[in-house]
Amino acid sequence: MIVTSPGRRHTVSVLAFDGMAPFELGSVVEVFGLPRPELDIPWYDLRVCSLERGPMRAVGGFTMAAEHGLDAFASADTVMVVAVPDVRRDPPPEVVAALREAHARGARVVSICSGAFALAAAGLLDGREATTHWRYADLLRRRFPDVRVTPDVLYVDGDDVLTGAGSAAGLDMCLHLVRKDHGARVANMVARRLVVPPHREGGQAQFIRRPVPAGGLPSTAAARAWALDRLDRPLALRELAARESMSVRTFTRRFREEMGISPGQWLTQQRVERTRHLLETTDLTVDRIAELTGFGTAASLRQRLRETLGVSPSAYRRTFRFTKN
DNA sequence: GTAAATATCCGCCAAG
DNA sequence: ATCTTGGCGGATATTT
Numbered sequence: 340m341i342v343t344s345p346g347r348r349h350t351v352s353v354l355a356f357d358g359m360a361p362f363e364l365g366s367v368v369e370v371f372g373l374p375r376p377e378l379d380i381p382w383y384d385l386r387v388c389s390l391e392r393g394p395m396r397a398v399g400g401f402t403m404a405a406e407h408g409l410d411a412f413a414s415a416d417t418v419m420v421v422a423v424p425d426v427r428r429d430p431p432p433e434v435v436a437a438l439r440e441a442h443a444r445g446a447r448v449v450s451i452c453s454g455a456f457a458l459a460a461a462g463l464l465d466g467r468e469a470t471t472h473w474r475y476a477d478l479l480r481r482r483f484p485d486v487r488v489t490p491d492v493l494y495v496d497g498d499d500v501l502t503g504a505g506s507a508a509g510l511d512m513c514l515h516l517v518r519k520d521h522g523a524r525v526a527n528m529v530a531r532r533l534v535v536p537p538h539r540e541g542g543q544a545q546f547i548r549r550p551v552p553a554g555g556l557p558s559t560a561a562a563r564a565w566a567l568d569r570l571d572r573p574l575a576l577r578e579l580a581a582r583e584s585m586s587v588r589t590f591t592r593r594f595r596e597e598m599g600i601s602p603g604q605w606l607t608q609q610r611v612e613r614t615r616h617l618l619e620t621t622d623l624t625v626d627r628i629a630e631l632t633g634f635g636t637a638a639s640l641r642q643r644l645r646e647t648l649g650v651s652p653s654a655y656r657r658t659f660r661f662t663k664n
Numbered sequence: 665g666t667a668a669a670t671a672t673c674c675g676c677c678a679a680g
Numbered sequence: 681a682t683c684t685t686g687g688c689g690g691a692t693a694t695t696t
Binding site: 585586587588589592603635636638639642 | 685695
């Protein structure tokens with residue numbers, strides 16, 4: 340879903356304001372604003388915009404000044420709000436109007452963290468599923484009863500309107516956008532360069548449950564640790580369940596609640612990660628790597644790699660060996 | 665590449 | 681009443 344016309348880069352705008360915390364803004368800058376000469380595609384054109392003209396104080400004791408105003412904000416292909424000055428009141432009417440205008444024009448409107456309050460104030464979340472930082476979920480529900488607030492996901496993709504949860508989930512949101520625009524291969528390269536934890540990279544899941552572990556409930560953590568330790572051997576679901584003294588059914592259920600993916604999918608992700616590592620750092624044959632990573636045969640390794648990274652083992656190795664030297 | 669054999673996943677529901 | 685558990689079955693995925 341790239342709405343850019345040919346010959347023009349996809350523009351992303353993000354709103355800055357006085358008193359804001361820099362973290363989520365930084366994530367957006369990192370993903371969309373950083374030059375990426377290693378990719379042979381035109382990268383995004385990021386515009387940091389603000390209502391204020393003068394310098395804005397940021398949390399942490401420094402000041403910043405944006406180069407663009409609200410017009411640039413409203414006219415981008417992807418319009419992002421990563422926070423609001425005050426979650427208890429609506430953002431400035433100019434901002435609300437800019438969001439409505441952008442959405443009506445067909446722009447993709449995205450929020451991270453408390454930015455969802457700005458989208459909600461503009462009516463863009465009415466009747467839709469949306470998320471925000473878990474600290475604000477109740478307040479968002481109370482202030483905007485027409486919004487179906489889902490607190491325990493990393494992000495919600497409504498195609499033209501997307502909402503991301505708090506803090507680091509903003510990065511997941513940004514990578515998700517890259518994946519939608521440019522495919523898994525490019526998204527994975529960006530994620531790699533960001534050194535983002537692997538289990539958040541690969542999946543197709545637009546919808547990941549429980550960004551923070553649920554307290555108190557029995558956990559599948561020990562079984563996961565055990566599995567990682569013997570990843571090279573075949574691991575049956577019933578063995579993992581037995582590790583936690585759970586039935587297969589309960590284990591599967593707990594696992595999905597904790598990790599957002601099935602045990603089998605998780606296992607595959609871990610094996611793909613190990614495969615990547617070995618491809619990048621050794622000259623072992625694909626057959627040997629298949630043994631060491633638990634894929635068993637090179638055929639199934641190739642299959643999995645093609646699915647998750649979109650490339651063959653040799654192509655992957657060539658790319659990363661080449662860019663490293 | 666196909667086909668058969670296995671394994672996994674998950675809604676449903678009764679039982680604790 | 682409300683919640684968690686775990687067996688069952690059949691759709692789906694994976695391995696051989």
